[in-house]
Amino acid sequence: MNNEFKILVVDDEKNIVDVVKAYLEKDGFEVVTASDGEAALNIFNNEDIYLIVLDLMMPKITGEEVCNRIRATSSVPIIMLTAKADEDERIEGISIGADDYLTKPFSARELVVRVRALLRRAYRDVAPMADILSFSKGDLEVNIKKMVVKKQGKAVSLTTNEFKVLTILLANPGQVFSREQLVEKAFGMDYEGFDRTVDTYIKNIRHKIEDNPKEPTYITTVYGMGYKFIPS
Missing domain, CATH: 1.10.10.10 (Winged helix-like DNA-binding domain superfamily/Winged helix DNA-binding domain)
Structure with a gap:
């Protein structure tokens, strides 16, 4: 079932992208990646993306702005990543449309579990319908x-x-x-x-x-x- 879901991972730290991509693919997901906000929006607008793992601190277009633009047209699930553990930062992320939040450094295994749980909640009972x-x-x-x-x-x-x-x-x-x-x-x-x-x-x-x-x-x-x- 997992390979039906394409996930977009957005982060300018290549080592994080590589680890997250490897863990998600091991769990059966199809993964596409972007290293900046502009590329992320381009991928989202041209491919069928079911969930986004999105870093806040991004070049060209920030993670907050990417989230805002996507939320203007789509309810796709978004998990935000940040290096800041400040409560206000987490609240801001949720307030602009994130569905979940992880603070760096984080466990890749935990991220996979959260991805699975969020996908189950987001797409419950919608599979039989037309696209x-x-x-x-x-x-x-x-x-x-x-x-x-x-x-x-x-x-x-x-x-x-x-x-x-x-x-x-x-x-x-x-x-x-x-x-x-x-x-x-x-x-x-x-x-x-x-x-x-x-x-x-x-x-x-x-x-x-x-x-x-x-x-x-x-x-x-x-x-x-x-x-x-x-x-x-």
Whole structure:
């Protein structure tokens, strides 16, 4: 299964790239690499990347800026690397869209474990779907591989968690999911959030994909039961 996932490793320290690449390939992943932010964006825009391991301190374009640009159009999982152990630095990384964080020096084995866990959470239950789904004559388009959502031809930015919730609904059109079921399917039984957090995700998704979020046509509420996706 791992060889279905192409991972982009971005770091200007060749020894780190070589070690990370070797460990990931040993675990069965396909790996592409970049030594600066500009090259990373070029690869991401032209290849099907499922997860990014991204260093913060990068030449040409910083890791923060790379993350910001990718998050403007995609919810692809991102693990950030940094030489700084400062709490504010970690918080900043998460706030701009990173899904996980590792401080240098780090264990390559731990990184592989985190990659596997993040991929499981991000792509749970989406494999059976087509690569690109289109609704209402192209009004809404979802690229599953690239984790890109477009509304009327323009990319909208969903967080990784919002994308997970959306893909669970997309994979099961017309099926009603309770909050508890969405939490279990999207995030797993060990998720530390609350059921009501799903309401926030749904609200955010509606604001991004619905013509009128107060009268949604794609994600509807089944009162007393939960939510369902209505394809059209």
